[in-house]
Amino acid sequence: MIEDSTNLRETRLDKLPLRSCAVVRRIETESEEFLRLKSLGLCIGRQIEVVKSGDPLIIKIFGSRIGLSASLAARVWLEVCAPDHCNFS
Amino acid sequence: MSDGHSNNSSSPVAEIFPGRKRLGKISIAPLPKQVNRAFTLALVGNPNAGKTTLFNALTGLRAKTANFPGTTVEQKIGRASIGQWEIMLVDLPGLYGMESSSPDEKLAADALRGRLAGQPAPDAALVIVDATNLERNLFLASEVLELKRPVIIALNMMDMAERENIRIDVTKLREELGCVVVPIAARTGKGIDELRQEIERLAGCAVVESAQYSNAHCVTACATCPYQKRYEWTESVSAKVMNAAAARRPQRTEKLDRFLTHPVAGVGAFLAVMLAFFFLIFWVAKIPMQLIDHLFATIGTWVASQVMQPDLQSLLVNGVIGGVGGILVFLPQICILFFALSLLEDTGYLARAAFVMDKIMRKLGLPGKAFVPLLSAHACAIPAVMSARVIENPRDRLATILVAPLMACSARIPIYAMITALLFPQSPFKAALVFTGAYAMGIFFALGMAWIFQRTILPGGSKPLVIELPPYRLPGLRTAFLHTFDRAKIFVKQAGTIILLISLLLWTLSHYPKSAPPAVAVAMTTQAAQLEKSGDAKLATELRAAAGHLTAQSALQNSFAGKIGHVIEPTIKPLGFDWQIGIGIISSFAAREVIVSTLAVVYGVGEDAAEQNRKSLYDTLRHATRSDGAPVFTTATCMSLLVYYILAAQCLATSVVVRRETNSFKWPLFQIFYMTGLAYVASFIIYHLF
Numbered sequence: 118m119i120e121d122s123t124n125l126r127e128t129r130l131d132k133l134p135l136r137s138c139a140v141v142r143r144i145e146t147e148s149e150e151f152l153r154l155k156s157l158g159l160c161i162g163r164q165i166e167v168v169k170s171g172d173p174l175i176i177k178i179f180g181s182r183i184g185l186s187a188s189l190a191a192r193v194w195l196e197v198c199a200p201d202h203c204n205f206s
Numbered sequence: 207m208s209d210g211h212s213n214n215s216s217s218p219v220a221e222i223f224p225g226r227k228r229l230g231k232i233s234i235a236p237l238p239k240q241v242n243r244a245f246t247l248a249l250v251g252n253p254n255a256g257k258t259t260l261f262n263a264l265t266g267l268r269a270k271t272a273n274f275p276g277t278t279v280e281q282k283i284g285r286a287s288i289g290q291w292e293i294m295l296v297d298l299p300g301l302y303g304m305e306s307s308s309p310d311e312k313l314a315a316d317a318l319r320g321r322l323a324g325q326p327a328p329d330a331a332l333v334i335v336d337a338t339n340l341e342r343n344l345f346l347a348s349e350v351l352e353l354k355r356p357v358i359i360a361l362n363m364m365d366m367a368e369r370e371n372i373r374i375d376v377t378k379l380r381e382e383l384g385c386v387v388v389p390i391a392a393r394t395g396k397g398i399d400e401l402r403q404e405i406e407r408l409a410g411c412a413v414v415e416s417a418q419y420s421n422a423h424c425v426t427a428c429a430t431c432p433y434q435k436r437y438e439w440t441e442s443v444s445a446k447v448m449n450a451a452a453a454r455r456p457q458r459t460e461k462l463d464r465f466l467t468h469p470v471a472g473v474g475a476f477l478a479v480m481l482a483f484f485f486l487i488f489w490v491a492k493i494p495m496q497l498i499d500h501l502f503a504t505i506g507t508w509v510a511s512q513v514m515q516p517d518l519q520s521l522l523v524n525g526v527i528g529g530v531g532g533i534l535v536f537l538p539q540i541c542i543l544f545f546a547l548s549l550l551e552d553t554g555y556l557a558r559a560a561f562v563m564d565k566i567m568r569k570l571g572l573p574g575k576a577f578v579p580l581l582s583a584h585a586c587a588i589p590a591v592m593s594a595r596v597i598e599n600p601r602d603r604l605a606t607i608l609v610a611p612l613m614a615c616s617a618r619i620p621i622y623a624m625i626t627a628l629l630f631p632q633s634p635f636k637a638a639l640v641f642t643g644a645y646a647m648g649i650f651f652a653l654g655m656a657w658i659f660q661r662t663i664l665p666g667g668s669k670p671l672v673i674e675l676p677p678y679r680l681p682g683l684r685t686a687f688l689h690t691f692d693r694a695k696i697f698v699k700q701a702g703t704i705i706l707l708i709s710l711l712l713w714t715l716s717h718y719p720k721s722a723p724p725a726v727a728v729a730m731t732t733q734a735a736q737l738e739k740s741g742d743a744k745l746a747t748e749l750r751a752a753a754g755h756l757t758a759q760s761a762l763q764n765s766f767a768g769k770i771g772h773v774i775e776p777t778i779k780p781l782g783f784d785w786q787i788g789i790g791i792i793s794s795f796a797a798r799e800v801i802v803s804t805l806a807v808v809y810g811v812g813e814d815a816a817e818q819n820r821k822s823l824y825d826t827l828r829h830a831t832r833s834d835g836a837p838v839f840t841t842a843t844c845m846s847l848l849v850y851y852i853l854a855a856q857c858l859a860t861s862v863v864v865r866r867e868t869n870s871f872k873w874p875l876f877q878i879f880y881m882t883g884l885a886y887v888a889s890f891i892i893y894h895l896f
Contacts, residue, residue: 149307153672156303158342160433168460169467173564173671180339180455182463184561186670 139195251334253300289406494538502531529709552681571660583613721764842896854885
């Protein structure tokens with residue numbers, strides 16, 4: 118849904134600043150935990166937002182909040198969206 | 207809402223649903239093998255979508271919990287009479303997708319696909335979808351629809367969605383999905399009647415739409431990247447059917463989470479909740495526990511007055527009634543525990559507590575959720591081991607089960623009380639200190655053993671945290687009550703049977719072979735009779751009681767239990783225990799606290815002293831001497847006995863439950879071995895230090 122690529126830059130999920138939203142671009146592992154994360158919505162192309170940073174951190178995908186270890190977050194690469202791009206309330 | 211599909215019946219009924227039971231006038235000959243097989247409807251959905259609430263709303267008390275064959279993963283099976291049909295409703299474990307990794311989710315997916323041996327695929331699936339989180343929930347729904355089995359979608363939490371101003375066009379959603387969609391609010395019961403009607407219709411085969419369902423777009427596109435394409439599909443469907451532009455996402459969850467998941471404030475809140483939990487388990491449970499205790503004492507007295515034959519009387523009063531009472535006295539704690547846990551889980555707090563505790567627990571090789579069983583273990587290890595099911599990962603669950611019984615359960619309290627009273631009769635402060643130390647030691651060893659297991663037999667450490675933090679909601683009392691009832695049933699059945707059996711076995715061991723009362727006791731009884739004649743009734747009663755105590759003492763000493771005490775004496779001597787304490791340790795296999803009343807009998811104070819006159823018991827124990835005249839309960843022996851009771855595996859009922867929960871004999875045996883070994887070594891060291 119987000120095609121605007123001019124204003125995007127890539128970053129790791131555990132480095133993503135609080136409240137900024139981003140789109141998942143790459144996931145560097147195929148471990149068991151990622152199977153679950155993917156079915157929870159953390160998969161390529163999805164828009165997410167960090168609502169609490171640190172370890173563990175909390176992200177928002179669709180309407181749900183997911184807590185995950187920073188070690189897992191470090192395997193997820195995202196592109197940060199332009200400031201007005203996302204419509205999280 | 208149900209007009210559009212009732213005439214679509216194009217496939218032959220029996221082809222789709224062979225062998226279901228029909229109670230009405232039209233009957234279709236079932237296949238011979240499947241006679242009387244009820245129509246099975248599998249209930250599937252994401253965790254936190256309200257699956258259990260809906261299951262309870264449809265079945266109520268007509269449900270039983272059973273493990274998937276050969277596993278420790280539960281499924282609930284309930285029967286519901288819907289219209290003329292008898293529907294078998296199977297509540298599968300919650301799952302996010304069909305390709306999941308956890309054993310629970312895998313089993314749920316396999317059960318749906320009909321891949322489990324001995325469990326045929328369900329006739330249809332009832333998919334519960336959270337209306338407030340449509341994009342995520344449709345992911346699983348679309349996967350289930352692709353199984354080409356009839357599907358009803360229960361669009362749950364419509365009341366919440368309404369409150370959040372999320373509008374969902376149900377008719378449009380039905381068109382997009384190609385199956386029946388019923389909007390409901392399981393918590394309030396709204397829409398349940400409509401849902402029952404749809405289930406009735408489905409069982410009657412009027413609905414075949416879902417069988418014709420095919421999501422061509424998704425099926426073809428998903429071949430390359432299932433998750434991405436499927437989520438794009440769920441997003442596009444959601445965009446079409448849902449008007450969320452004006453949605454007011456409640457700020458409550460966010461605000462609460464800022465506090466409850468805070469690294470410092472969150473841990474503080476967690477400790478406060480746990481304190482309240484302890485208060486419930488110990489102080490509130492005390493009242494019903496005393497009531498149960500009194501009730502069984504009264505029943506025992508009544509039976510004793512009715513049955514005169516001494517052996518039968520003792521068997522009934524001490525063996526049977528004592529045994530049953532010994533089980534049921536724990537029931538209040540267990541009920542309160544599971545009730546409170548269910549409420550905590552339902553509100554969404556349990557996920558936060560796991561989130562906050564994860565970092566701390568992980569260092570010890572345990573997941574954040576392990577705090578539930580470890581905390582419960584302070585009441586009783588049995589519900590603790592049972593509640594380890596909140597942990598999804600098998601390794602983490604096993605580690606938790608193995609260490610949980612080291613925590614100071616309430617059956618240890620009477621022993622701690624006895625030993626601290628023996629050690630420091632004059633100083634309540636020092637006694638309290640030792641008491642607290644005993645608790646701390648249990649926690650220390652439990653966590654320490656978890657740390658050791660992580661580095662030895664259970665390597666790999668705890669799996670990284672992935673947990674959904676559901677929105678905070680008001681808990682459902684009905685769900686909590688049914689859950690409590692279910693757990694209580696398992697406890698009485700599993701632990702109850704074994705405790706009763708052990709109680710009867712121990713009764714036999716301590717009553718046979720019978721021996722004649724000692725000469726002194728006989729003489730005392732004769733003297734009492736003479737005193738009675740001369741009018742001194744008070745002295746006579748006292749003399750009779752003393753004779754009774756002596757007889758009981760000699761009977762126990764000469765019984766099998768007494769002989770076993772002598773046999774194990776060389777083994778326990780290095781710990782400072784004599785054969786009398788040995789009898790006490792053996793009697794603890796029924797429940798640890800039994801040692802107190804056993805010691806009362808062994809040292810000739812009489813069983814009643816353990817109940818009514820602790821001081822006289824303690825005085826007697828303090829003055830008890832060995833054959834060489836040295837006191838038995840020296841500081842060293844007391845400390846050694848205390849440490850032994852903190853660490854040793856003694857409760858066979860716990861072992862039986864561990865066997866059930868690990869589905870193996872290996873782990874309960876290992877647990878008995880390592881705990882008792884640990885206790886032996888620690889007691890040995892302590893005895894020689896003092």
